[in-house]
Structure formats: structure tokens, C-alpha cells
Amino acid sequence: MKFSLSWLRDYLDFSVSLEELCATLNRIGLEVEGVDDPSKRLSGLRTALIKEATRHPDADRLQLCRVDGGTGFEDVQVVCGAPNARSGLHVIFAPPGTYIPGSDITIKAGKIRGQASGGMLCSLKELGLGEESNGIAELPEEAPIGADYVRYAKLDDPVIDIAITPNRGDALSVRGIARDLAAAGIGTLKPYVPAKVERHGESSIKWHIDHPACSYVTGTLIHGVTNGPSPAWLKRRLESVGVRPQSALVDVTNYLMIALGRPLHVFDAQKLKGKCLTLTHAARETFRALDGQDYVLGTQDLVIVDENGVQSLAGIIGGEHSAVDDMTTDVFLESAFFDAVQIALTGRRLGVQTDARYRFERGIDPAFVKEGLEAATALILELCGGIATEVTEAGQVPQWQRRAGLRFERLKSFGGLEVSARDAVASLEKLGFEVLEQTEEKAVFSVPSWRNDIASGQSLDQARSLSKEQAEMAAVHVADVEAEVDLIEEILRLRGLDAVPAVPLPQTTMVPAAALTPQQARNGALRRLCASRGMMETIGFSFVSDQDAALFDDVTESERLLNPIATDLNQLRPTPLINLLSALKRNIAHGFGVAGEASFFELGPCFGQKGAHLVLAGVRGGTTARAPGHAAIEPSWIDAKADLIAALESISISESSLNTTADAPAYYHPGRSGQLRQGPKKILGRFGELHPRVARHFGRTGSVAIFELLVDDIPLSKTKRKAPPILSALQPVRRDFAFLAGKEVTIQDVIRAVRGVDRKLIEDVRLFDIFEGGSLPEGYRSLGIEVVLQPQGESLKEVQLEAFSQAVEEAVKKATGATLRR
Structure with missing residues (x-):
């Protein structure tokens, strides 16, 4: 919002310096973004x-x-x-x-x-x-x-540019700013004198409302105007705030919108057809606006139509067909009250940003509709001549009357500043609030029509009908607590929020609470683990294209975006792998990474039948660096499994408690993938190579190792004191076993059977070899299992090792049918 110093003087009588004026604006919440002083x-x-x-x-x-x-x-x-x-x-x-x-x-x-x-x-x-x-x-x-x-050139007039928060639509006018400054002690607000217009006869154009977004509309027909350039003073006013003068009729509407916060529109009456203008729903027609653009209107959009069709996108922009020009002699002036939400939705959908829309969607004064019309009519008659008809109107002024209660002690207990009851009431009265009831402890105010940001408890009529006991109860228990809070804010901001002393919060314990929740600590541990394994973290959109999403999950309408920010971001992602694979493709194509190798991870949300849930995903692609004696190799499912197991162990889930099954989703390679489970049903994560069909979709012809950790499906580990590790002074003993097993026997079953022989003695069990063919029977394979034994009290004797080996052989045979190769 821009205004010149001379323009402000039209509504405020003051003598302070420009520097003090700007300091006061900042203090009361109207932040000064810049001052342009041509002098x-x-x-x-x-x-x-x-x-x-x-x-x-x-x-x-x-x-x-x-x-x-x-x-x-x-x-x-x-x-x-x-x-x-x-x-x-x-x-x-x-x-x-x-x-x-x-x-x-x-x-x-x-x-x-x-x-x-x-x-x-x-x-x-x-x-x-x-x-x-x-x-x-x-x-x-x-x-x-x-x-x-x-x-x-009369350029010695500084122009101040202030930032307006969305709740302060009343400050989008020079008079509104003057009112705030006067309440803050800067000068005296000059009284507003309503315009007086001499009118003759009825208007031949009437109004009709057929849309709930318009509650009240007024208009007047002015005959015999002479349109042309505006006088120098009006041009200077508009130019000073960055508005280009056009013609006297248009400049009047822009001038009063900035001066009084009242958007207006003027039609060339001779270009209108029929005796009625109707505020109604659009019908998906194309509308050419004053900016020369064509807009396809929706059925919910509010428009002003005559017998020829749409003449204005109500509250936003007028139409090119009914625009005034130098040949205009008869005009119809419109002033109305439109629903802020409807104006915002239409403007956002069509991408139209105008000063009128900016004010309507932040809220304008509902009680100033007709007065604004009178002010514009008087100025048009002064500058352009003509004869004005009687005002024609439709609808009713919306019920803006509201009340708000204030308990004076709350200024100290809640606001933190000592303000006397008299000063508090005086401050609110300067802002336009009217005292309805007042005692030593509390007061009830009527909220001015231009302050639509102030919450309310009951309507003004309801407040006046309360009994004494009911009024006292209402003042203590305000129906809408925000109303009292808003009044406290108004009183404090006029004194400056910097004047409120800082008060430390009460200290409830000598030991500070943990800075991170258990979930945040776990997420941090997972991120550090992936970074330590050479992976780079990314943060991707939660939106992807429906074509990409269909490769990873069944695309459902419940995850489809109705208003996407881009056509290729119209679906909630089923997995972060989509973003990671796109990043992998771009980075390898640009040669980033070592020798074409790149790896990324993301800890973020994904969406599916279970709703939103957190997933840690990682990808590895490209090839490793070449070295003497070592060829460059691509990542495999083994790398993905190692990443997933390392992530689980970083959050205190040991590999020995996990089962591996070969039932990964369809976007994994069917023979080089698996899922890690705890028990038969609980899935903790997936690993493997990307399916070749999906890999080709993302521009990869080689293998891509991927994994997903379902973070939200893993319960937080109980925080308990860990026992110190038992470090044996004795050397571990390693024994290798080769079992002849049918292909239907899973390696996981063999390892589980070996581990169950003696859990205290066995330190680790792992697969080190798989062999098929040769002299082995058809349908069988040899599984090489390494067992690490860690004695504690004494070294193991040969007899004990023989007994242990015999027990391993019997346990595996009983559990899986596999026999020891001799």
C-alpha cells in the first residue's frame, strides 16, 4: 500500500517529521517497506x-x-x-x-x-x-x-510504501492509515464529510441479484458527462503511488479506492443493453476483460450481465465491451459488497490480480457501499459534469454489527502491559470502537464496520437485549475468546509491542526436557547412517505424475490432486523412490558422482491405502570407479540389502531377529529382491534391484539397487539402560558347514536352525557360498554356512566342538531336511 505525505494530510492533521511518522507506522504494525523521496x-x-x-x-x-x-x-x-x-x-x-x-x-x-x-x-x-x-x-x-x-514539478512529496497483513483490509486506504496514526497519537483525524449529490429522476438501469456471493449492490446513472484527461492534481496523486492515469472517469474510481478503500466500477451506459444488470453465475462463457485477456469462466464465478452477456467479472475486473472512452457521455456507476472467499477463489483460479480483488478478498467496509457511491458520483460531476439519477439498489447491507468484551485485568495478565481502564477505552474509541457497557472491571464494545478482522461474541442487537446478570456473565465468559484477545492486541500495538516487557516462562524442572522426541532422534540416526554410507540426502516433492505413480502402485482417485501446481505433479507419490530415480537419472546424465556412480536417499512421506506414512528410501546406480586389477561393477541387490540391514541396526534392530522372504512388490526384480520381516506378517522393509521395465522408464539400462524402510511400521525401542558388553579374552572359533539342500529349502530356515543350537555360544551365523551343478544331484544346491563361536569362561575343547558340530547337523536336518556334505 503506497501513499504520499500530501495525500495523508487530506485526512490527518499532523506536524511530525517523516522519520517519526515511519517509526510510528512500524510500531503499530503497518511495516514500512520503503520511502521514496524525490527531493x-x-x-x-x-x-x-x-x-x-x-x-x-x-x-x-x-x-x-x-x-x-x-x-x-x-x-x-x-x-x-x-x-x-x-x-x-x-x-x-x-x-x-x-x-x-x-x-x-x-x-x-x-x-x-x-x-x-x-x-x-x-x-x-x-x-x-x-x-x-x-x-x-x-x-x-x-x-x-x-x-x-x-x-x-511538485515532486517534493515523499511516498511511503507499507506492508499490509491479510487481516487488515481496513488499512488498504489512506483514510484507514490516518485513523490508525491518529489513534497512536500522531496528529488528529479529520472528520469525514459525506458527499452531497443533487439527483434528478430515476435510473433507467436497475439491479437484480441472483448469486449468494453478492449481498448488496447500488448504482446510479449519470447523463451528459465529458470524459477526458484528469486534472493535474489527480494525475499526480495516482502517479505518486504507481497507478497510471487513464481518463477522468476511470481515475476517479482508482482514486477513491486508494483514498477510502472503496472499489468501484464505471460502465459506458450506452454500451449496455436492456434495463437491468444482473449479478449471477457465469455459464462457462469466454469473457474479454479490460486487460485485453480472454478468460473462460466457471459456473461458480460471479459476473454482472446484461442482455448481451457478461459485462464484468464482479469485484475483480470490468469487461472490454462496456469500457468507457473519450466518446462516453452516459455512465452507470456501481458500488457493491461481495463475498471475500468467492472473489479470492475466482481470482486465484483465473490468475487475475487487480487492486479491487486485493481489497475485496481482504474485506471491505460493508457499511460504506452507498457512501462510496455518493463520493464517486460527486467527484465525477465535479470533473466531468453531467446529471445524476436516483440511486438504484438491490439486496441488503449485511449484518455487520458485532460486539466484543474486554476484562481490563487481562491487559496485564495476558498482554503483559500495565494500561489503565481509561486509557484502554480511549485507545479503542480512537479506532472507532463504541462503548456499550462499562464497569470498573470490564467493558463491552461495538466493533466498527471496517474492522472485519475483529472476532465477535454476539451481535450488537443480542448484546443490547442481555439482562444485567447475563451481560456480566458474557463479559467474564466471552462467547468468542478471540474477540477479547483482538481488543488486547489493538491496545498493545498502539503502544508498540516492543513496550511489552519480556517475561521468562516459569521453570518447572531443573533438568531440561529432551530437545528431540524419540521419533526425531530415530529419524536423525537413519539420516546419519545413510550419509555415512556415502549416500546424498534429497528432499523431493510429495507430488509426482500419475504415469510415474502407476509404475509403483495402483493409482487411485483419492491420491489425485484436484488443483495441481503442474500437470506432471498431479498425484500423491506412493514411494520416495520416484523422486530418487529421477534425481539419479539427471545426475548420472550430467556426470555427477565418482566415475558415473551416484547414490541418494530420502526420508519422507508417501501415500497409499494406509494413508500418509514415513518411508526411508535409497537408490544406487551407475558403476564404481575403475582401478588396476578391478573392473567397474554395477550395484546389486546385495548392496541394497546391506543398506537396509545397516539402517535397521542403527535403530537397534539386529539382523538375527529378521526373516527374509522373496515377495517384494512388482517394481522390484522378481529374482533379485526380498522383504525383511519380524515374524511371519510384520514387514519392516524391502530391498533388491529395480525391475528392468521400470529402470528403462527412468533411462537406466543397467542394474539399480533400491531399498525402502517402512519407518512408521517400526515401533520405537524402549529407552532403557543398556548392559555393558561382555568382552571375552578368548579367541573366537570359526567352523564352516556345507549342507546339501533342495532348492525349496530357504537359506533363512537353515540359518535359523543353526542359530537355535546354542544362542549363548554362537556369536554369528552367515551364508558364504551357494553352489549348484557339478556332481550335485539335480534339484539340489550346496549352502556354505560360517558359524562364529565365542567362548566366555574357557577355551573350547575338541570334544565340545565335535558335539556342537553334531548338534548343528541334526538341527538343520530336522528343521529343513538338508544333510551335511561329507
Whole structure:
């Protein structure tokens, strides 16, 4: 929101400095984003006269201008290349030492092509005041010589730019800002005097409402207007805040929208057909707006139509067909109250951003609809002439009356600042709140119509109908607690939130609580583990294309996005592997990683039949670096399984408690994948190589190792003190066993049978060899199992080892039918 200092003075009588004014704005929550002071930016410029202009002797496109720039610069030669430089022209002269903001240069006296030049003649573009580029600026003949150009052009008017939070629609007007400043002690708010308009006859155009998003609309027909350029004062006002003047009729609506916060629209009445304008639903037609763009409207969009069709996208932008121009003589002026949510939804869907939409979707004053129409009508009659008809209207002014209660002791107990009851009431009254009831302990206020951000308990009519006992109860137990909180905030911000003393929270224990929850600690451990194994963490979108998602899961409508940010991000992802595989493809294609090898992981959400759940996923692709005696190799399912087991062990789940089954999802390689389980049903994770069909979809022809850890399916380990490890002084003993087993026998069953022989003595059991063919019977394979024994009290004797070997042989044969190879 931009406004000039002179514009603010129309509504606020003050004498403080610009610096104090900006400090107050920051204090009361209207943050100053910038101040543009042309008097400082354009200091040193003078009005001047070109007394004589002759051709440069050594350059065809340059002229030697003798310039009269006033005292000290009565006769200065300036070399100028502008085609419009000529004798008798009044210009803008920059003496040596003047900074030119548009060109970012400081003028110096010197020579140009051998001729002395003691300054510069400026264009508006070079000064940052416009887009004129056909030559130097031409001033009127009555312009004085040697005057300060900033003062002459009335540019000595600083423009303040403030940031408005979405809840403060009332501050999107110069008068609203003036009201806040007056309440904060900066000057006195000037009373608003409603416009008085002399009207003649009824309007031939009536209103009809057929859409719930419009509750009240007014209009007036003005005959015999003369449209044309706005007066200089109005142009300067609009230009100072970055609004381009167009014509008097359009400029009036823009001026009052900024000054009073009241969006308006003016139609060329002669371009309208019929005797009624209707606010209704759009019908999927195409609408050409004032910006020259065509918009396809939806059935929920609110539009203003006549017998020819849509003439305005209500509350957002008018139509090109009914726009006013220099030939306009009759206009119909509209002022209405529209639903903020409806305006926001339509504007967002169509991508239309206008100043009117910006105000409507943040909330405007519902009680100022008709007054705003009167103000605009009066100004149009003043600038353009004409005769106004009686106001035509439809609907009713919405019930904006609300109440809010305040307990004065809450200013200290909740707000943290000592404020007397009298001062608190005075502050709210300056903001427009009216006292309904007041005692020593509490007060009930009516909320002004322009403050739609203030929550309310009961309506004003309900507040007045309460009995004394009910009123006291309502003030203590406010129906809507936010109402009291909002009033406290208003009182505090006028004094500055920095004035509230800092109070430490009460210390409930000498031992601080853990900085991380158990879930956060576990997630951190998983991230560190993957990083330590050479994988790079990524953070991907939770949205993917439905084509990619279909490769990993059945695509359902429940995970389809109705309003995706991009067409290829229209589905909630079933697994983070989709993002990781896309990253793998891009990085290997660009040569990132060592010798074409790359590995990534992500700990993030995915979505499916179980809803949202957390998954740790990782991928490895490419080839390892070549080395003497070692060929480059691709990652395999063994690498993926090692990553998954390492991740599980980092969160205190040992490999010995896991079972491996060969039933991974269909996007895994059917013969090189598996799932890790605890018990027969509980799946903790998956590992393996990516299915070749899916790999080709992501541009990979070699093997890609992947794994997924279902983090949310793993219960948190109980936090208990760990017993110190028992470190034996004796050497471990290793024994190898080769079992002849049918192919239907799983390795997991063999390992489980061996481990169950003596859990205290056995340190580790692992598979080290699988052999098929040769002299082995058909349908059988040899499984090499290494067993590590760790004696504790004494060294194992040969007899004990023989007994242990016999027990292993019997246990495996009983559990799986496999026999020991002799």
C-alpha cells in the first residue's frame, strides 16, 4: 500500500517529521517497506532555457546548446544529442555534480568531441520519472528559469510504501492509515464529510441479484458527462503511488479506492443493453476483460450481465465491451459488497490480480457501499459534469454489527502491559470502537464496520437485549475468546509491542526436557547412517505424475490432486523412490558422482491405502570407479540389502531377529529382491534391484539397487539402560558347514536352525557360498554356512566342538531336511 505525505494530510492533521511518522507506522504494525523521496533523489536539477542551439562542428548528431540555468549558470554551453533540442525550449538542466538516477551517473564538466560541456539536459526517462525516450523533457513556456525542478514539478512529496497483513483490509486506504496514526497519537483525524449529490429522476438501469456471493449492490446513472484527461492534481496523486492515469472517469474510481478503500466500477451506459444488470453465475462463457485477456469462466464465478452477456467479472475486473472512452457521455456507476472467499477463489483460479480483488478478498467496509457511491458520483460531476439519477439498489447491507468484551485485568495478565481502564477505552474509541457497557472491571464494545478482522461474541442487537446478570456473565465468559484477545492486541500495538516487557516462562524442572522426541532422534540416526554410507540426502516433492505413480502402485482417485501446481505433479507419490530415480537419472546424465556412480536417499512421506506414512528410501546406480586389477561393477541387490540391514541396526534392530522372504512388490526384480520381516506378517522393509521395465522408464539400462524402510511400521525401542558388553579374552572359533539342500529349502530356515543350537555360544551365523551343478544331484544346491563361536569362561575343547558340530547337523536336518556334505 503506497501513499504520499500530501495525500495523508487530506485526512490527518499532523506536524511530525517523516522519520517519526515511519517509526510510528512500524510500531503499530503497518511495516514500512520503503520511502521514496524525490527531493533527495533528484536534488540539484534546475529548470532552464535553451537560448541558442547550433550544430556541433565535428558531429552530425550533436548540438551545441547555450543554456540559461539561472543564478551561477546564466550562460552554459551543453553538448546535447537529443533530436528535439532547439532554441527557445524550456528544459531540465543538471549542473556538474548532479546525480542522474535513471542512468546511474554523476554529471561532470568536460569535453565532448572537442567542445566544452558544462552539464546535461535531461529526459524524464533518465530521471526515472517516465518512459519518454524521444529526446529531452520539454517544459511549458511559462516555466521559470533557474528554479528547483523538484519543487516546480511538485515532486517534493515523499511516498511511503507499507506492508499490509491479510487481516487488515481496513488499512488498504489512506483514510484507514490516518485513523490508525491518529489513534497512536500522531496528529488528529479529520472528520469525514459525506458527499452531497443533487439527483434528478430515476435510473433507467436497475439491479437484480441472483448469486449468494453478492449481498448488496447500488448504482446510479449519470447523463451528459465529458470524459477526458484528469486534472493535474489527480494525475499526480495516482502517479505518486504507481497507478497510471487513464481518463477522468476511470481515475476517479482508482482514486477513491486508494483514498477510502472503496472499489468501484464505471460502465459506458450506452454500451449496455436492456434495463437491468444482473449479478449471477457465469455459464462457462469466454469473457474479454479490460486487460485485453480472454478468460473462460466457471459456473461458480460471479459476473454482472446484461442482455448481451457478461459485462464484468464482479469485484475483480470490468469487461472490454462496456469500457468507457473519450466518446462516453452516459455512465452507470456501481458500488457493491461481495463475498471475500468467492472473489479470492475466482481470482486465484483465473490468475487475475487487480487492486479491487486485493481489497475485496481482504474485506471491505460493508457499511460504506452507498457512501462510496455518493463520493464517486460527486467527484465525477465535479470533473466531468453531467446529471445524476436516483440511486438504484438491490439486496441488503449485511449484518455487520458485532460486539466484543474486554476484562481490563487481562491487559496485564495476558498482554503483559500495565494500561489503565481509561486509557484502554480511549485507545479503542480512537479506532472507532463504541462503548456499550462499562464497569470498573470490564467493558463491552461495538466493533466498527471496517474492522472485519475483529472476532465477535454476539451481535450488537443480542448484546443490547442481555439482562444485567447475563451481560456480566458474557463479559467474564466471552462467547468468542478471540474477540477479547483482538481488543488486547489493538491496545498493545498502539503502544508498540516492543513496550511489552519480556517475561521468562516459569521453570518447572531443573533438568531440561529432551530437545528431540524419540521419533526425531530415530529419524536423525537413519539420516546419519545413510550419509555415512556415502549416500546424498534429497528432499523431493510429495507430488509426482500419475504415469510415474502407476509404475509403483495402483493409482487411485483419492491420491489425485484436484488443483495441481503442474500437470506432471498431479498425484500423491506412493514411494520416495520416484523422486530418487529421477534425481539419479539427471545426475548420472550430467556426470555427477565418482566415475558415473551416484547414490541418494530420502526420508519422507508417501501415500497409499494406509494413508500418509514415513518411508526411508535409497537408490544406487551407475558403476564404481575403475582401478588396476578391478573392473567397474554395477550395484546389486546385495548392496541394497546391506543398506537396509545397516539402517535397521542403527535403530537397534539386529539382523538375527529378521526373516527374509522373496515377495517384494512388482517394481522390484522378481529374482533379485526380498522383504525383511519380524515374524511371519510384520514387514519392516524391502530391498533388491529395480525391475528392468521400470529402470528403462527412468533411462537406466543397467542394474539399480533400491531399498525402502517402512519407518512408521517400526515401533520405537524402549529407552532403557543398556548392559555393558561382555568382552571375552578368548579367541573366537570359526567352523564352516556345507549342507546339501533342495532348492525349496530357504537359506533363512537353515540359518535359523543353526542359530537355535546354542544362542549363548554362537556369536554369528552367515551364508558364504551357494553352489549348484557339478556332481550335485539335480534339484539340489550346496549352502556354505560360517558359524562364529565365542567362548566366555574357557577355551573350547575338541570334544565340545565335535558335539556342537553334531548338534548343528541334526538341527538343520530336522528343521529343513538338508544333510551335511561329507
